[in-house]
Amino acid sequence: MSNLQTIVGYQATDKKLLLIEKELAATDEKKKYAQARKFLKSAQTALEGYENKAISLTGELSRMETHYNNIVEQLKDFSEIDYAELEENEGELAYLKKNALALAETLKALKKDLTAVKEKIETVEKEYKALKKQTIVMQKQYREYKEKYTAVAEGKEAEMQVIRQQLEELEKQIPPAVLERYKNKRKEGVWPVLCQLKGDRCGVCSMDLPRAAISELSEKGFIECENCHRLIYKE
Ligand SMILES: [Zn+2]
Structure with a gap:
């Protein structure tokens, strides 16, 4: 996996x-x-x-x-x-x-x-x-x-x-750094913590994501939505 x-x-x-x-x-x-x-x-x-x-x-x-x-x-x-x-x-x-x-x-x-x-x-x-x-x-x-x-x-x-x-x-x-970020967000009441990229937008709040951020996705695995602070991933 x-x-x-x-x-x-x-x-x-x-x-x-x-x-x-x-x-x-x-x-x-x-x-x-x-x-x-x-x-x-x-x-x-x-x-x-x-x-x-x-x-x-x-x-x-x-x-x-x-x-x-x-x-x-x-x-x-x-x-x-x-x-x-x-x-x-x-x-x-x-x-x-x-x-x-x-x-x-x-x-x-x-x-x-x-x-x-x-x-x-x-x-x-x-x-x-x-x-x-x-x-x-x-x-x-x-x-x-x-x-x-x-x-x-x-x-x-x-x-x-x-x-x-x-x-x-x-x-x-799960890499410890990712897990820690996940747990902190969960504690803050952010749910879902992870969401899918939809087109060029955040899957939850529909905020347009900058092209530069999207290109980071494949490299980093996740990017954080600047608006709702969820971790966005690409299927
Ligand atoms: Zn968002």
């Missing part, structure tokens, strides 16, 4: 394996397993995000409360002033009044900000709890479907093992 026939035959055998892989990937067990795995991966980051947000908001709330209490204390001082003594000093009275009013305004604004931060904390806690609840559901789905999928995959294992052995036998007859 020539190198070309061997690798074309290799792809035909590999196709059997690919079909089983596709069949497994399309099962409900695999889909639910993959869905849960994907969810859990992103949920972990999201939960950590909520935790960090809650910590920073709680810190902000605590700083605001301290500020608020300071102002309440300052306002208290105003109530302890003996205003009867100041009756004669209009300038001082006006000054004190102005300060007291400014403090009262600050207090009002702070109260509003405090409410806003408390609301934010409540929202974060609510979202965190909802996500946590969903995470628990998904953890259950993950465990359940991982087990189910493993059982389904094991059911196909013997059949796949026979094909893998056939492939291993064929691999011995």
Whole structure:
């Protein structure tokens, strides 16, 4: 068998394996397993995000409360002033009044900000709890479907093992460099990896191939399509 026939035959055998892989990937067990795995991966980051947000908001709330209490204390001082003594000093009275009013305004604004931060904390806690609840559901789905999928995959294992052995036998007859290129493309999801030249075009994507490339075909055995990156051969 020539190198070309061997690798074309290799792809035909590999196709059997690919079909089983596709069949497994399309099962409900695999889909639910993959869905849960994907969810859990992103949920972990999201939960950590909520935790960090809650910590920073709680810190902000605590700083605001301290500020608020300071102002309440300052306002208290105003109530302890003996205003009867100041009756004669209009300038001082006006000054004190102005300060007291400014403090009262600050207090009002702070109260509003405090409410806003408390609301934010409540929202974060609510979202965190909802996500946590969903995470628990998904953890259950993950465990359940991982087990189910493993059982389904094991059911196909013997059949796949026979094909893998056939492939291993064929691999011995394929030049290592060609085999490596084939395997890399297969891993990248290129399928079919090998295709026939059709006229002057790629057999899969129909891209026109340069004359110089086609003349390399008989010498090299394969050329790579610049468009779809498949390995093109001539029968
Ligand atoms: Zn192509």
